[in-house]
Amino acid sequence: MSLATRRDRRESKGILHDFLEWVGLLGFIYGPLDRRLSVRDALEKALSRPIPHISWWGCFGGISLFLFLVQIGTGVVLMFFYVPTDPEAYHSIRYLNGTAPFGWLVRSTHHWSGNGMIFALFIHVIRVFVTGAYQRPRDLNWMVGMALFLFTLSFALTGYLLPWSQTAFWTTVFWTDMIGQIPIVGQWLLVLIRGGELVSGATLTRFYAMHVAVLPILTIVFMAIHFAIIRRLGIKEPL
Amino acid sequence: MREKKGDHPFYPHHVIRNAMAVLGAIAALAALAGWFPAPMERVADTLSPVPPEPTAPMWLMRPVWLVDRILPSSTLTILVFAAAFLFCAFIPFIDRGQEDPSKRRFWVAVPFLLWMMFIFVATWLLPKGIFLP
Ligand code: HEM
Numbered sequence: 001m002s003l004a005t006r007r008d009r010r011e012s013k014g015i016l017h018d019f020l021e022w023v024g025l026l027g028f029i030y031g032p033l034d035r036r037l038s039v040r041d042a043l044e045k046a047l048s049r050p051i052p053h054i055s056w057w058g059c060f061g062g063i064s065l066f067l068f069l070v071q072i073g074t075g076v077v078l079m080f081f082y083v084p085t086d087p088e089a090y091h092s093i094r095y096l097n098g099t100a101p102f103g104w105l106v107r108s109t110h111h112w113s114g115n116g117m118i119f120a121l122f123i124h125v126i127r128v129f130v131t132g133a134y135q136r137p138r139d140l141n142w143m144v145g146m147a148l149f150l151f152t153l154s155f156a157l158t159g160y161l162l163p164w165s166q167t168a169f170w171t172t173v174f175w176t177d178m179i180g181q182i183p184i185v186g187q188w189l190l191v192l193i194r195g196g197e198l199v200s201g202a203t204l205t206r207f208y209a210m211h212v213a214v215l216p217i218l219t220i221v222f223m224a225i226h227f228a229i230i231r232r233l234g235i236k237e238p239l
Numbered sequence: 240m241r242e243k244k245g246d247h248p249f250y251p252h253h254v255i256r257n258a259m260a261v262l263g264a265i266a267a268l269a270a271l272a273g274w275f276p277a278p279m280e281r282v283a284d285t286l287s288p289v290p291p292e293p294t295a296p297m298w299l300m301r302p303v304w305l306v307d308r309i310l311p312s313s314t315l316t317i318l319v320f321a322a323a324f325l326f327c328a329f330i331p332f333i334d335r336g337q338e339d340p341s342k343r344r345f346w347v348a349v350p351f352l353l354w355m356m357f358i359f360v361a362t363w364l365l366p367k368g369i370f371l372p
Contacts, residue, residue: 049249050247052246063264094279112271116268135331150324156299157299163279166282168280169284169285171297171371183318
């Protein structure tokens, strides 16, 4: 019998007591679960970790993350109402905006938080550039950041079509036409993005899938890498 | 991580400051949403071959729209944006921050900051009156 198990036996105060400690979650810090997983040690270490002082410029990556979390929260609520077909998409947004309680608030918050995320990223990239933090060894994180930037733009472009309004539709026609102008692969890409020759209900379905499934997963994975690298290397001191 | 002057522990100092910032940000978002709600426009007219009325592109597309007006072909426009993106992505490989940092940095910084300035002005400062196509 291992030492931990033996100690566990000795300190056990009966099945019911142990069970209540587990489900009461206190067991995580003081009780049997802590004896198995050393949660308290880890917590104490994490909570007392010194945080370097950073200026306001250094907060824009964190602000982007915060706004992304708001996007997930409000986005999931929007999904309860939104219908991704032509022309029901437009009517579902109308319903959300006018009839559903606080629907306008959720939609407008998603709108502003999304726009704000792009603005915050813009400042974040400039601050990373100006402090020279793209140089080795943070060059890898700059590339990861570039991928995150592409994903964020794709979020904006796919999300913008979803209300199926006049500007949504014609903006999508405009930029997908532009993609079609790329030499050699342009036409192929255009059909891939639109799901046909023209912007149609098929485009809407595609953009919806990208917006609520593919892009969130990609973004979360790349953010995890981004943050892991920051934890490992620390924030660069200003030049 | 080494401790220095100006460092503070994660808990409670950092947690409280963060919580205040988050509450402030939520208030700002709610205020924006309340005073400037997301627009509700007309339903898309998918049958018309061109926009049936003057339609402004999404703000994100304003720099693209502008460059497309200046250059003779859309192929050039998209190539300019692709080149700018690739340049930005590969900045760490152009300026590796080892050999003679100042000169390299200068030749990376000039195009990068000019490009960012153009994007900023075209996106957020340009007057209205931009219409599709
Ligand atoms: C969704 C997008 C992004 C999120 C949530 C994010 C988040 C963060 C956070 C929280 C930090 C810590 C320091 C700070 O906030 O300034 C950081 C650092 C960094 N970010 Fe981002 N970022 C994103 C996109 C980008 C982009 C687009 C780039 C560049 C192309 C980039 C490059 C970097 C680099 C190189 C660092 C390390 C800076 C240093 O050590 O001083 N990130 N990021």
